[in-house]
Amino acid sequence: MKVMGVMQIQHHFLLVLLSAAARSQVNPEMCRYPLGMTGGQILDEDITASSQWSESTAPRFGRLDFDNGDGDGAWCPDGKSEADGLRQYLQVDLRSLHFLTLVGTQGRHADGMGKEFAQRYRIHYSRDDTHWVAWQDRKGQPVIEGNRNPYDVVLKDLEPPIIARYVRFIPVTDHSMIVCMRVELYGCQWLDGLMEYSAPEGHQMIYRGLDVFLNDSVYDGVASDRLTKGLGLLTDGTWGLDDFLHSPIYGMWPGYDYVGWTNRTFPRGYVEMVFNFDHIRNFTSMKVHSSNMFSRGVRLFRQASCFFRSEGDWEGDPVAFKHPADRISQGARFITVPLGGRTASSIKCRFHFGDLWMLISEVAFQSGSAVYNTSLTPRKRGHPTNALPGEDPTHKLDDSNTRILIGCLVAIIAILSAIIVIILWRQVWQKLLEKASRRMLDDELTERLAEQTQAFFFLRSSFSSSTTSSSEKAVGEGGGSSSTSPYERIFPLSGDYQEPSRLIRKLPEFAQSAENLVASRSSRLLLQQVGGPDGPPHYAEADIISLLDGPVSTSSCSSIAAFSLLASREVPVREFPRDRLSFREKLGEGQFGEVHLCEAEGMQDFLDEDASIERSHGGSPLLVAVKTLREDANKNARNDFLKEIRIMSRLRDPNIVRLLAVCVDTDPLCMITEYMENGDLNQFLHQLQLREAPTTEAEEQGEVVGNVVSYSKLMSMAVQIASGMRYLSSLNFVHRDLATRNCLVGRSCTIKIADFGMSRNLYRGDYYRIQGRAVLPIRWMSWESILLGKFTMASDVWAFAVTLWEILTLCQEQPYCQFSDEQVIENTGEFFRDHGKQVYLPKPACCPDDVYTDLMLSCWRRNAKQRPGFQEIHCRLMENAA
Structure with a gap:
């Protein structure tokens, strides 16, 4: 059975590899290889x-990190700069x-x-x-912001990416x-070989005000009523989200990733697009990524008709493709349009509307000479390749890439077969070791819990006349890490990926202090079991574990008391049907599976009367979030x-999202x-504007009127978040991911703290993978959480x-945002060195000086013990809001 399971994994891996090769011509997250200025x-x-x-100082010396000793180490123009009218x-x-x-x-x-360097520069490019x-x-x-000294390398992401043969640095x-x-x-x-596409300019949609x-905002051709002689959003390698009102790129406006049209301006019922390629190709299929939010009048195209041209006029027999209407799933997806192996250098496709609106975010073509490769074949020095692909007058198709791909697949199969043998050989020993380690761990945990329970009752009797320790005191001091491994991006990278950026400079002071941090064996095992390989554990479970592992103190006793209180309150x-x-x-x-937004019919009657949730109007279904566990979960x-x-x-708190049913x-x-x-507070606030001065009674009371919000209403939101965190801190729970993306907004701007942010593709740019394991929101984290791996209530205050x-x-x-x-x-x-x-x-x-200086800066103090607790924060905000 285990051999069959491994074989299924092997087969699944090959299917994933082939589907990735067929789905898209390029992946911007993997397409980051140095093209040869440094390597020659x-x-x-x-x-x-x-x-x-x-x-x-000839141009040949303008190679990054390259010096052959013959030149002065760079290209230097004979003139000043663009400011002098000389475009060097x-x-x-x-x-x-x-x-x-x-x-x-x-x-x-x-x-x-x-000592010469370019502080700023432009980039011009051309395909012909x-x-x-x-x-x-x-x-x-x-x-583009350039260098600040003559020796450091400054890397800049091109957003949007460039498709070009010639590139100029100005x-x-x-x-x-x-x-x-x-x-x-x-x-x-x-x-892909696509040189340009033409299409009607996108339209503007008005959705609920x-x-x-x-529109195609990054199109690099001629933009008027019809886009011509360029490339743009449809070839930038970024796919739109299921909800076209959101974008995976931070800070972009609603609908940014899609080019869309309404059928009211197309009497024939279709949008016509023309794609021109670098040479004649044998086309097998076309992949079109389209939105299907039919609840908002947006559907997939119902039919596509494609005409072909090698030279001269368009051929008379098009390829027709009909796509069945999908009224069940509203997710965006790729639609594969078979092109039947037709040979052409230009394709004209007509996409027929399936509803009022049609939205497309990406188009990719597969042809006989354009199979996706995961490695770049370098050009040998001294053997220039002057001919462009396809200049052979017979137009023969090169299948060398196909042979390379087949060879790679054969090698992968051989490697996986060897892995199967190793896995089978190790399984018997792993079973024995797992059983032994689990027995040892269970015995150790039983002993530690018994010891801490005895200590708790002893300390409670000894200190019955004294006050309890502050609930804001940090817990979980263990768990630090002495690893200085470099950080890496969250996006998956192939095995032969070469990261162009340099490693982050190591901090010698931190390395010295980190050597003194030794976590207990049981604590490490517990955190490993809870955390898993997909990211940090959920805030509601990770810190109960941390309460059970550590020195017994008055704060530990209060933590254990809170845990015992919760354990006794079986709710x-x-x-739910x-x-x-x-x-x-x-x-x-998320960590366990998918998170869906659903409507629950009859949930109001299903819940207790004391449930502090927002009731829907007129008995309509209640909006709920459903977390599901993967069916193949272990x-x-x-x-x-x-x-x-x-x-x-x-x-149970008015400002904490409640579990309703299972x-x-x-x-x-x-x-x-x-x-x-x-929805979430981040998207809610992003669409608002700050009111200068109240003019109506509703505005005087701090209400949100239209898309305008007052300062008092913003402070009211902050007070609610502080209240929810005060409740969590009273139970010694550490959230670990407090941010506006993890706060939900209800009617009358009611705020409740949740933890959906990490699971949403919309906020993937807010997270970073550290040490190849944990996905962390570093822009919201305290310095000790990033460098020492310490998550406490003081880090939640930060x-x-x-x-x-x-x-x-x-x-x-x-x-x-100005920092990478x-x-x-x-x-x-x-912050760690504390040199100012x-x-x-x-x-x-809009922030008053006292709120920024006395509150916000105090929350960012280096010494975690000097930061205010949530009880104090809540009181300060209440005074300011009053």
């Missing part, structure tokens, strides 16, 4: 420039179309004597060396400054899921929690101040 794969003759100082540039010819996602720059070092395009970021900014500096540059390009080959712009959780749950949308994927995951149900059922009679296991009608900053800025920016993730981590090192170089979040424009 880009030849000297392919690097040109507008001018040069001298032969020693360094040009790189990649010999074929490439998908570029990252650029790196340096200044001139000249064996330590160089005729039509040049000035690159702009997703918000229209054309200038320095933009003060006219009195001489510049020199060394550069590198990162990306992969653009095997919200303006939804569905029944009733089984599954057939009364109606799916609305998928919120995301025994440990099922136990953790049931443990979370038991603990969540005991939490579905555990059959698989999949489900827990049903309340969900507020206005996160609360960041959450308050989000509220007072209306979530218009991500915390430390690596720079955020480096800034935590400044640490950078704090700035004071929001």
Whole structure:
């Protein structure tokens, strides 16, 4: 049976690999290979420039981190800068179309004597060396911040990415400054071969008073009533979310990732798009990523008709494809349109409307000479490849990439077969070791719990006349980590991925102090069992474990007392009929499985009368969030899921999301929690504007009128969050992920704390993977949580101040938005060193000085013991709100 299971895993892995190859031509998260400026794969003759100082600063020396000793270490133009009217540039010819996602720059070092560098620069690119395009970021900014010294490498993500063969770096500096540059390009080959597409300009949708712009905002061709001679959102490698009102890219407007049209302006009932390629290809299929939010009048196209042209006129026999209407699942998806192996250099497709609106976010083509590859074949030095793909007049298709892919698959099968043998050989020993370790762990835990229970009763009798210790005192002092492994991105990377950025500088002071932190054996085992490989444990279960492992003190006794109190208060959780749950949308994927937004029919009658939830109007179904456990989850995951149900059922507070019911009679296991009608606080505030002065009675009372909110209402929201955290801290629970994305908004701006943020793709940019294991929100975390792995109520206080900053800025920016993730981590090192170089979040424009200075900055103190507790925070905010 175990051999069959391993074989199924092997088969599944191969299917995933093949489906990934067929689904999309490029993945921007993996397409980050250095293209050869440093390694020499880009030849000297392919690097040109507008001018040069001298032969020693020729364009061929403009290679990042490369010095052959013949030049001065960089390209330097013979002139000042763009400010003088001289548009100096360094040009790189990649010999074929490439998908570029990252650029790196340096200044001139000249064996330590160089002092010239480009503080800012622009990028121009071309696919045919005729039509040049000035690159702009997703918000229209054309200038890229460059270097601040001549030796450090500065890497900048290209958002949106570039599809080009020719790239120019144009320095933009003060006219009195001489510049020199060394550069590198990162990306992969653009095997799709798509040179341009044309389509009607997208339309604007008005949805419940919200303006939804569905235009192609990054199109690099001619934009008028019809887009021509360019590429844009449909080829940027980023797919839109299931809900088109949200975007996976932080800070973008509703509908940003989609190009959409309404059938009211198309009397023929279809949208016509034309795709032109670099040469004649044999097309097998077309992948179209489209939205299907039929509850908002958006459906998949019901039919696609594609015409083909090699040269001359369009062929008369199109390929027709009909897609059945889907009225069940509202998720966006890829639709595969078979193209039947037709040969052409241009394709014209007509997409027929299935409803009032049609929204498309990505289009990719598969052809006989364009199979996705996971490695870039370098060009050998001295052997330039001058011919572009497809210049053979017979138009024969190259199947070398297919042979390489088949060879890779054979090698993978051989490796997996060897792994099967190793797994079978180790299984017997693993069973014996697991049984022995579990017996030892159970015995040790039983002994430790007995000892701490005895100590608790002894200390309670000894200190019966004294006051109890403060509930704000930090618990869980163990669990530090001495690892100094570099951080890595959360996005999955292939085995041969080469990270272009340098490792984060290690902190010698931290490394010395971290060597002195030794966690107990039982604590490490417990955290490993609870945490799992997918991220940190849920806030409602992780810290009960931490209460049971550590020195016995008065704070530990109060923690154990709180745990004993909860254990004694068995709160029944009733089984809810599954057939009364109606799916609305998928919120995301969590540690155990998926999280869905559903409507629960008859939930109001099902609950107790004292349940503090928002009742729906007119007896309509109640909006709930349903967490499901994966059906293939192992025994440990099922136990953790049931443990979370038991603990969540005991939490009772008006500002904490409540567990309403469960579905555990059959698989999949489900827990049903309340969900507020206005969604999460981050998206709610992002659509609002701050009122300058109240003008009506409702505004005087701090209500949200239209899309305008008052300062007093913002403070009321903060008071509610502080109240909920005060309740959690009284039970010695550590949330670990407090942020506006984890707060839900109901009617009359009622706020309840939840934990859905990590599971939502919308907020994946807020999380970072540390040490290859835990996914952490580093921009909200205290320095000791990042560097020492300590999560306490004092670290929750730090996160609360960041959450308050989000509220007072209306979530218009991500915390430390001017910093990269690596720079955020480096800034935590400044908090650790405490040399006065640490950078704090700035004071929001509407924030009073006393709130920022006396409250927020006090929550960000280096010494965790000097930070205020949530009881004090709640009192201060109540005074300020009054």
